[in-house]
Every structure is written in structure tokens, then in C-alpha cells.
Amino acid sequence: MEAADILNDHHLKRTSCREGIINVIIAAHGAISENDIKARLDSSYDRTTFYRSFKTLEKNNVIHKVIIDSQNVKYALSHHHDRQESHAHFYCQKCHTVQCLNEINVQNIQLPDGYSGDEAEVIIKGTCPDCQKENAKD
Amino acid sequence: MEAADILNDHHLKRTSCREGIINVIIAAHGAISENDIKARLDSSYDRTTFYRSFKTLEKNNVIHKVIIDSQNVKYALSHHHDRQESHAHFYCQKCHTVQCLNEINVQNIQLPDGYSGDEAEVIIKGTCPDCQKENAKD
DNA sequence: CTACCTTTGCAACGTTGTTGCATTTGTAAT
């Protein structure tokens, strides 16, 4: 799906900053940080514009944050128009990439008595398939 | 355990700022934000001191961060001297408290083929036992 | 093409993270 279509689908104006951000995220194949996105954009935008574009895209569920830790926040494309259902994220400690693991069901975590779960954030840290292969070569 | 003992156990100097922070966290019964801690301290400290105290306490595994989302970071006491093993955190959407769920085993999450998990961060959002009871009264 | 509403860029301000340095404080040895 093209950036322009995504914006249309979400009833957002097609501005070049928004399209640029979306295109960079699509090209990144995985989650990417705000600074990396900024660096890969063709044009440069005022940081206020950039900041507001993120806010708009996030509020409209075009993208969502992936918080690895407080120093390490990335963005990924959302795959649903409405509120994103819970899904897990995988952080590779070797290549530092982040991927959404849509296959994982986060709902069925057993809680202690009395607690009632609604949604869950799960970040799994480890080694991704590509880096596993690298290891195998040694 | 007293704040002074905790500091001694970790071979850290007993300064009033550090003791104050630890005492406030103990009294809080659950995770608490940096600003809330600052507000509940008897004396006031320079923000640099405060900042450095947190850094020291965190690096030495006296306390650990709980990141609910990027606007909502709290601190809780760690229960181990060495690197904290993974455990889940529970965030109550009604009373906004955060508790460590040490009972939950975070290790056995089934990953897709090729992925190798090392540790996991889990935040479960929902309703805590106390707020459940509140609901039952209605 | 026009008119209207939204977004943009800029200026400005507040908050937070961080460092260097002189002073003060905690602690272990005397």
C-alpha cells in the first residue's frame, strides 16, 4: 500500500512530511527511530512539523510506538485502522532491529487471583533469525 | 529492610538523598514516578543530585524502571542484588498504580521459528484487585 | 479556480538529560 492511500484511508491530508515519514517506515521493514526517520527523509522539515506529524499519525493509528527502553523508542506501521490490538515486539540484541510479532497471542497470560487483564505490552529481547544464521557460520 | 541496610548491602554510601528516595519508594507500596518521589521527599535536592542518585541506584540494582509508556515511567525496588530476572508488571487503568508480578514466568512465551528469546518485558494493563472490589459494590 | 480549513515554519518558552568544577560529605584507617 502506498503512503498516499494510507493517508486517504485514514482521512488525513496528504502532506509531503507525512508521506515521507510513512515511506521511510515502509522502506525500513521493521520499527525505526524518530531520528533515523528524520535522517532518511529527502527534505528536511521543521522539528515542530515533524513532531506534529508523528502525533497525528499515531493518534490516527497509522503508526504505533514500540518502546524498547526509555532511551530507545521506535515506530512501526499499524495494520489496523482502529485501536491496535495487543501484539508482541521482538528486539534483536545483535542487529538492534525491532519487528512486530503479530503471531503471538498476548492475551492468555495467567494473572494472579483478583487481577483482570485488558491489554498487554510485550517486548521480547533476543536474537533474530538473520543473526542466528550469522552465528551458525562461526 | 531499612534504606540504610539496602545501601550498605550494595556498597553504596548512605547519603540523605539516596535514603530518602528508597524510603519513599518503600512507603509507596508499588512503583512510583520520579516526580512523585521528588514531591514526597522531606528535603529538596538539586535536580542534578536527584538525577544522579537515580542513575546510581538503578545501575546497582537497588531500583528498576517500569515503563508503562513514554509519558509514564515509574520506579520500583528490586528484590535481587544482581541483574533482575525478567518479571511482569501490572498497570491498573483505574487507580494508575503499578505492581511487580513476580509470580509470572515470562520465559515461556512461544516464539516463531528462527527467533531466540533471551529476556522479556511484559506490561499487563487492566484492573487491580482493589479496583475490582470497588466495581463489585455498584 | 476559489474559499476554507489544515498544516507548516518560526519564535519562544519550559522541562529534562548531561557535564565540569569547586565544595561538602561519608567512611575507613589511624
Place this chain on the structure above:
DNA sequence: ATTACAAATGCAACAACGTTGCAAAGGTAG
């Protein structure tokens, strides 16, 4: 208890980031 040294503190200063107001520019529906 006193001393001496390493470590922590407070202050100044700076960078990065979040946020707002406002005038100018841009996107879109008619």
C-alpha cells in the same frame, strides 16, 4: 575522635526535546 581521601553534592551551563501561538503557505471539496 581525628584525619585523609574518595565520592557525592550544588551550581552553572549547555543540548535535546516537548509544546504553544501565530502568521504564512498548502491541500481539498465544491
